[in-house]
Structures are given as structure tokens and as C-alpha cells.
Amino acid sequence: MIVDSYRFLPRSFRPIYEGRGPFPGEESPVWAPFAKRLGASRIALLTSAGLYLKSSQPPFDVAREQDNPEWGDPSWRSIPAGADPADIAVAHLHINDQDIRADPEIVLPARLLEQLASEGVVGSATSEHLSVMGYQDRSLEGWRQETLPKLIKWLGHQQADGVILAPA
Amino acid sequence: MMPAVAEERRAPRIVGVEFPFGHAFGMPGDKSMQRRILEPALRVLAGATAFGTRVDIDIEWPVPLREAYKAWQPKEPSPIVRKFLETRG
Numbered sequence: 001m002i003v004d005s006y007r008f009l010p011r012s013f014r015p016i017y018e019g020r021g022p023f024p025g026e027e028s029p030v031w032a033p034f035a036k037r038l039g040a041s042r043i044a045l046l047t048s049a050g051l052y053l054k055s056s057q058p059p060f061d062v063a064r065e066q067d068n069p070e071w072g073d074p075s076w077r078s079i080p081a082g083a084d085p086a087d088i089a090v091a092h093l094h095i096n097d098q099d100i101r102a103d104p105e106i107v108l109p110a111r112l113l114e115q116l117a118s119e120g121v122v123g124s125a126t127s128e129h130l131s132v133m134g135y136q137d138r139s140l141e142g143w144r145q146e147t148l149p150k151l152i153k154w155l156g157h158q159q160a161d162g163v164i165l166a167p168a
Numbered sequence: 169m170m171p172a173v174a175e176e177r178r179a180p181r182i183v184g185v186e187f188p189f190g191h192a193f194g195m196p197g198d199k200s201m202q203r204r205i206l207e208p209a210l211r212v213l214a215g216a217t218a219f220g221t222r223v224d225i226d227i228e229w230p231v232p233l234r235e236a237y238k239a240w241q242p243k244e245p246s247p248i249v250r251k252f253l254e255t256r257g
Contacts, residue, residue, distance in 0.1 A: 047192075
């Protein structure tokens with residue numbers, strides 16, 4: 001079975017995504033072998049669904065995006081694995097967030113990952129996971145220069161061996 | 169959700185699902201479905217032996233296409249879509 005990548009995309013948007021090739025400068029393969037056993041590895045999750053904690057974090061800046069549709073907030077949030085689902089909110093103007101608010105596990109399955117750790121499928125899960133807002137400036141400049149180095153550093157502090165990137 | 173785009177953008181390991189946007193791990197409340205995505209994703213992360221490994225997961229979205237197509241979209245068009253529609257006239 002081959003997944004139809006455009007099944008849920010409006011037909012007129014397909015050319016925006018299809019046949020665009022790699023970003024300039026990213027033509028060459030990047031490969032990091034995963035040397036450890038999965039059952040001995042510490043795993044982190046990253047969602048691009050724009051999750052944040054209502055009680056303690058600011059939402060992603062959707063007001064600025066409303067004023068400047070080409071811009072997307074490149075900042076990031078860390079979401080504790082044990083966060084109360086009722087405290088998890090969504091700031092993302094490109095999706096209907098109703099199902100995510102009902103069950104954040106559909107974009108950030110932190111509790112499921114904890115369960116897999118308890119079963120020994122993975123060694124452990126990081127105590128916090130990452131959230132970004134997936135709509136970004138086409139140049140990805142803010143993302144590359146500011147966000148990505150911080151995320152990599154953060155993952156190092158969390159002693160993550162691998163990260164599952166989940167697009168929204 | 170768009171594994172073909174991930175391939176074009178040179179993602180080293182890809183797990184494809186034919187799900188609507190905002191539902192990378194499946195239906196809300198369906199832990200069994202969510203596990204059927206996360207577990208293979210972990211296996212691909214740790215077990216893929218070469219760049220460009222892609223595994224598509226054979227799960228049909230359990231909502232009729234017409235309904236699901238509308239359901240994932242925001243109630244108001246996003247700013248860039250609104251701009252696109254205005255430009256198109």
C-alpha cells in the first residue's frame with residue numbers, strides 16, 4: 001500500500017507541495033546511524049501542531065501571522081510528558097484543532113510513549129517533549145538560525161538518543 | 169501525512185500515514201490506532217539501515233473522505249490561504 005500524500009489536500013494546493021524538490025543546499029542525503037538498541041534508547045517527541053500550556057506558556061504568535069500571512073512563529077515550547085491534557089492548548093491557524101484538544105495524543109503521544117517505555121519497547125522517554133508551530137516563513141530563516149540550534153541543544157540536555165518528528 | 173513531500177525534502181527516515189492533517193497518530197481516543205503508528209515509527213527510527221527509508225502504514229481513515237476532508241480544515245481560512253484565494257479572485 002502506498003500512501004496518497006495529497007488525499008486530504010485541496011486540489012488547487014497540490015502544486016504548492018508537489019515536485020518542489022529539496023531546499024537549496026539540502027540536496028545531499030543526511031544520515032545518522034542509530035547505533036543503540038531501541039530498548040536501551042531514550043526517545044523524545046516533536047510535534048508541529050503548535051501546542052502550548054495554557055497555564056504557563058504564551059501561545060504561538062498567530063496575531064502577527066494574521067497581519068503578515070507569509071510569516072510563521074519560529075519559537076518553540078517544551079511540553080512535560082505528564083502535562084494535564086486540559087492544560088494543553090493549540091495555536092495553529094492551518095488546522096481545525098478540535099480533535100487535538102480532545103486528545104493531544106493524536107499529535108504528541110507522550111503517555112503512549114511512557115507506556116512503551118514501561119513495556120521495554122523503548123528504554124525511556126524524555127521527561128518533556130517539543131512543540132513548534134509548523135507554518136513557517138518560506139525561507140526558514142528564523143527556524144534555521146534560532147530555533148533549530150536551541151532544539152538540538154535541548155535534546156542533548158534531555159539525553160535523547162532519537163526523536164520522532166510528527167508533522168501536523 | 170505527506171510522505172512524498174518528506175521524500176522530496178530529503179527526510180532520512182519516513183513513516184507515511186493516509187490521515188487528515190492534525191492527526192499524525194490517528195483518531196482521538198483510539199489508543200490502539202495511535203500505537204499502530206508510534207510503534208512502527210520507533211522501529212523505523214532505530215532499525216532503518218539507509219537514507220530514504222520509507223514505510224507506509226496500511227490503515228484506512230475511518231471517516232468518509234468528504235466528511236474528513238472538511239473536518240480537518242480550520243473554520244476560518246488561514247491568512248496565507250485567504251491571501252491566495254483573494255489573489256486568485
